Each structure stands twice: as C-alpha cells, then as structure tokens.
Amino acid sequence: MQQPDQQPVSNEAREQLYSEFVGLQARHDLAIRRFVRFVMPSADGVDDVMQETALECWKKFDEFRATGNNARADEFVRWACVIARYKALSWQRDRVRDRLVFSERVVTRLSESALDRVEGRQEERRAVEHCLTKLPSDQRRLVLSVHVPGESVANIARETGEKARRLYSRINTIRTRLMECVRQQLAGEAING
Amino acid sequence: MDDRTRQLIFQTIDQTISTEDFVRLQEMMEQDADVREHYLDAVSLCESLGEIAGEPAGPTGEQVNSPKLDPASTSDASQQRPRARWTLVTRLAVAASVMFLVGIAFWLGRQSPQARPVPSRSGYSVADEESEFRIAGHATLRRAIDVQWKRDSIQRMEGEVLPDGRLAFSQGLVEIDFFCGATLIVEGPADLQIRSDWSVGVSQGRLRASVPPAARGFVVNAAGSEIVDLGTEFALDVSPDNARIEVIDGEVELRGGQFDGKHLLTGQSQSLKGSSSGPDLFDALSTATDLERRRESAQSQLWADWQEHSKALETDRRLIAYYRLSPTPADRTILNRANNGQDGDGLIVGPVVSTLGRFGAPSSGLDFDRAGARIRTRIEGEFSAYTFSCWAKIDGLDHRYNALFMGDGYENGEPHWQIRDDGRLMFSVMVDESQDIRHFNARDQRVVKDAGLHRVYLTPPFWDVSKSGRWFHLAAVYDPIGRQVTQYVNGESVAKEEILDRFFIDRLRIGPAEIGNWGQPFRDSPWFAVRNLDGVIDEVAIFHAALGSDEIHHLYEQGKPLGY
DSSP, X not given: OOOTTXXXXXXXXXXXXXXHHHHHHHHXXXXXXXXXXXXXXXXXXHHHHHHHHHHHHHHTHHHHHXXXXXXXXXXXXXXXXXXXXXXXXXXXXXXXXXXXXXXXXXXXXXXXXXXXXXXXXXXXXXXXXXXXXXXOHHHHHHHHHTTSTTOBHHHHHHHHOOOHHHHHHHHHHHHHHHHHHHHHHHHHHHHHO | OOHHHHHHHHHHHHTOOOHHHHHHHHHHHHHOHHHHHHHHHHHHHHHHHHHHHTSSSOTTSSOOSOSOOOGGGOOOGGGBOOOOTTHHHHHHHHOOHHHHHHHHHHHHHHHSSSOOOOOOTTSOBOOOTTSOOBOOOSEEEEEEEEEEEOTTSOOOOTTOEEOSEEEEEEEEEEEEEETTSOEEEEEEEEEEEEEETTEEEEEEEEEEEEEOGGGTTOXXXXXXXXXXXXXXXXXXXXOSSOEEEEEEEEEEEEESGGGTTOEEETTOEEEEESOOOOTTXXXXXXXXXXXXXXXXXXXXXXXXXXXXXXXXXXXOTTEEEEEEOSSOOSSSEEOOOOTTOOSOOEEEESSOEEEEETTEEEEEEEEOOSTTOEEEEEEOOOBXXXXXXXXXXXXXXXXXXXXXXXXXXXXXXXXXXXXXTTSOEEEEEXXXXXXXXXXXXXXXXXXXXXXXXXXXXXXXXXXXXXXXXXXXXXXXXXETTTTEEEEEETTEEEEEEEOOGGXXXXXXXXXXXXXXXXXXXXXXXXXXXXXXXXXXXXXXXXXXSXXXXXHHHHHHHHHOXXXX
C-alpha cells in the first residue's frame, strides 16, 4: 500500500502510484470529459480544462489515496469531477471578457445533474444510434454532417445553395426529434429495467 | 419548453448565439431546472452525434461525410465548429516529464472520443458496435477431468476458448481442440504453451495428438525439436529430463535440433532428450475413449453429489422458492422444493424444451429459446431482503433484455433479474411505481407512461459469444440492511453497489413472476417486448435473506458441473 505521507516517497512507489493513476485516468477520461463538456457552453476549451484537470488530479492523487479511497471507479470519477468543475469555472472566469461563458451559479447548478449523467454515455450513444436508423437517410446525413470534423454548416450551405439559417433550423428540428426518441428509448430502458 | 429556448440551446452548442440571447438563456438556466436538463440532453445528443460522425462509417454503414467539399473553402471560422483536437499535442512538447506522461495517458484517452475496445482477461475484444465481433483464441478446452491447475497458470473451464499463452496443471486430463482440427489429449502434470491455431509448445506432459487431414502440418515444439505431424496420430512424453515421441499411426517429421529432417513412421519412436525409455511407454496413455469413460464416471459422481446437496438445500429456512428443473417433470408442474415455501409451484407454459442439464446425460434443463417459452409462478409474502441464484447456460443474447427471473407487473418491491445484450447482468427492484422519475417537463410533447422510481444495478459484461454453451452460476443479493446490492458470477462477486436513500426499499414482494421470460410487458414498443432467454436454466433458488459471499461461493462450489 502506498503511504503518500511518508517523505520521500521511493521512486518505485511513485511509479506504482503513477501507473495506478494513469490507469484510472485513462479508463475514466471520457466520463470526466463529458462532465467538463456539460459545464461549458460549447466544446471550446474542453481540451484545456481536461488537461489542467488531469495535472491537478495527479498532483493531488496522494491525497485522494490517503483519504482511504480505494481507487474505486465511482469515487475517482466523483473526485476528479470536483476538480474538473473548479478548473472549468476558472477557465471560464478567465475568458469572461472575450467569449460567452457560464456564470458560477450556472456551472454549480449544472454540475449537480451533470455528475449523474457521465456514466450513461454508452446507453445514450446506443439510443442515439438506434434513433438515427429511424430517420430518412437525407436527414441522417444532414444532422451528422454538422459534426463531421472540419465540416461546417456554412460549407453545406454553400454546397447546397441553402441559407445557413435555414439549414440550422432544419438540423435543430431533427435534433429535437432525436432527443425525444432518445428520451423514450432510455425511459423504455428504465421502465423495462 | 418552448421552441425558442430549444433554439437558443442549440445555438449555444453551435456557437452561433448572440450575446443578448446567451444572457437570456443563462438566466433561464439559472432559474429553471427544466432548461438545464434540456441543455444537458442537447449536449449529450450532440456529443454522441459527434462521436458517431467522427467514425469512418455511420451506423448503417454508409459514409456520413457530406458531399465533397473544397478544403480551401472551409475558412469561415465564425460558422465552424471548434475542433481544438491537436492543441494538446503541441503542448505535450513543452511539458515536463511527469506532466508529459500524464499528458500521454490523457492524450491516448482522448484520441478517439468513442469508447475504445478494452482487451479483457479472457483475451477477446469487443470492438465498437458496428464492427464484427471477434474472439482471440486458438483452441477450445473441450474436456477437462479432475484438473488441478497450477497456481501460476490461469484456471480454465471446460468449453473455454484458449488464447495464446500458458496452460499448466499438476494433475488431471484435458482434451484440447485446436481450431485447425488437431486434438490433444494431455495428462498432467503438464505445461503447455499455446502459440497459434497450428502450434503448441510442450515443456512437460504426456500427450496424444490426433491430426486429421485438415490439420496436417500441426506443429508441437518439444525439447528443441519441431514435431510436424504429417497425418493421423502420435504420442509424446516430456518430463524435465526426458522427451520421447512415438508415432501411433501415420507419419511425423522432425525439424530443427539434432534430428532435423528425420521422418518417423507408424510404430517408430525417437528419444529427443535424455535416455530412451521402454517401448511400452505409451500403452498406458489415455485415449479418447478412456477420457470419455473417466468423464462419465466423474460426471455421475458429481450428479449424485449435487442431488444430495440439493436435498439438503431444500431445508434452508430462508428459502422462499427452490426449483429444480432437472429431471424434467412428467406433467408441466415444477414443484417448489423449499420446505418453508408455501405454494409457489411453477408451471411450464409455451414451447419450453427439455434438454441436457449441466451434469450432462443424467441431468436435464429447460430451454427458453422460443419466444413464448416461460415458467410462471406466483410467490406470496413480503420480505426484507432477497437473494436470487440460478444456473444458466446462455446460447445468445439476441434480445435487448434477456430474462432470468421477472416480476410480472414490476410493482413496488418487485424484482427484475435479466441480462442485457451487452452481456451485463441487470438486477433491479421497483422502489416507487407512482413516482415520476422524469426530469423533463414535456409540456407540448406526447404523454409518455410513468416509469416509476427504480434503480438498475448492472455488472460489467460477463458474457459474450465465446461463452455460449457454457454454464454459469449467477446470483444477485439485494440487501437493504447492509445497503448493498451484490451480484455474482460463478461464486465470485462481480459488482457491488450501495443502495442510495433515494432507491431504498425494504418491503419486498414477488407476486406473479416468470422464469426465463417476462409476463406482462406493459410497454407496447415492440423492441422491448420479447425477452425470453435464449438458453437453458436448470436450477433456481430464491431466499428471503441476503446471503453472504461465502454462502454464494458455497452454492457455486456445490453445484458446479464437471470441468469447473
């Protein structure tokens, strides 16, 4: 067992601690990332916040282990999300002048529900895939094309000759329909659990 | 939620929102939980869409990339989704050593936003859902009798797919079918190294190799030589000091080492290492017939033992219901054997088929693979804890949910125990059927049925197609006093979860219920309705108490079939 309070920590122990951390971090990276995304208004800055969160988590990992946490998944994620919330907040605070960011109160409120949602990603993803198959193929293409890396609605507008505004409105209608379908799908899982 | 608010949320995500609108939306988010939930739903959806779009092919296999565009024209920065994917890479270059490593782990984790396949201990990998399911392995452990696995070797069970790696046991007899068609019968003590579909290394053990024409060219490495089988059968005995081969029938070629190029024909033998032993060395070597005979006798012994254990279990005062589906009764009634249980007999309904049970020929089990197959029962009473235990052999998880034991109405305190199509066990108890768990205030949306408050306790996946045809002991313990739900596979705890206050319930019931299917699906969506188990169950026990891990392990030990 690691004794982080004893100084100095041997290299070997440090390495062991480190590999444990890397394992946890790698395993839960996506959950923590989703949490960060939830408390930010857009995908912008999520990478920065994630990196700062990872570094901070590593710096404090001794403490986490010392408090008797046995590195169980949910404990790690909860703990990391507390740090992530703080990092997301300070990232946004630093940029309040030049972009649209959430206020501290909104971040705090969002993070309450966000934490409960980070583990449901795969179910959600599956439901989305299922719902996508129910869409006509042109709608499916359209709604996905916004998310293709390097793609933009402006481009599609140029390609198709439609106004970007109009495209957005169509995309949002499809998204709304998908959200409803996903909700039913997941509620179905809940009902049928 | 009005359309306008929805638009604002999407505009925020797409970064096309105006400052004034954003301020408005923030105010709403601060005050209205519905708006926040809707925002989180929208983010989740867009993240999932982003993951799906980022993959090479869409869910239907079609390319999702939009019609070909000139990359030079994609410079409209204000409209472009931000993709800061590579910024971290440049940062890494300047990071200090520990930071660098953290960054690496972190970077690896984020290179593909979708869940990446994680190799599991059993050596198979589940790639993302669109791609073909694959199993890594070279052979199947077809039979295993009285095997004592060496402590530093992985313990294998009959029917398991064997990946490359070591197989070592101090005693017993195993039969290994290589995928190429070669079969080895190996007597312990033995130490093997499985290398591929076509080759195996032997550092210790007595074995008989049968190589049909399809497997010609199968290679056994021993004592510095490669033994290439050119057809039919040979025997090999490798101990620390000696190694000897004898061709029982057919032809073998030796390659490498001092005997390179030598051919051996039927009846010929060759010492590869140490002194040559007597010519009758292989007479005592087990044949497939011996193996089968030993297996049968071990099997009937286990079967007899289990019947005794099973009789003893009937008297456990904590049993609510105990169903032995073996032997299959003449009529359609499955008696509740629990001495303490009142009524609660089961009735076979629909196309339930009697088939082999987990102890092979003498035993039987019931197969629920046809849609209407089920055992119905009704168990009265109120309980303060539950333990469910069963032996099941799963042939496939074709439905989204695959039933083990299901309360009909899923009313307060009633259990659902099933397996999801991704191989996870799901155990749940309805906490408050009257409560609306939905966050979403669906003002102008269709009315959806009240789900009620409950919690699904999931295990990590324990089943995939490589496990088809194998028997599993499954158990779920719902312990309101200890505030814990523990689930077990083959006597080992695989998931433990606290019962939170919100999901706490200690007045448990069963009522009308089914084994192997679900009685009254009150939801009419067709893709949830079919839940019969594509598999066989041969024993179910339900206790009104939370059994400890030792007791569950004991149930497994007393009930495990041959080769476990």
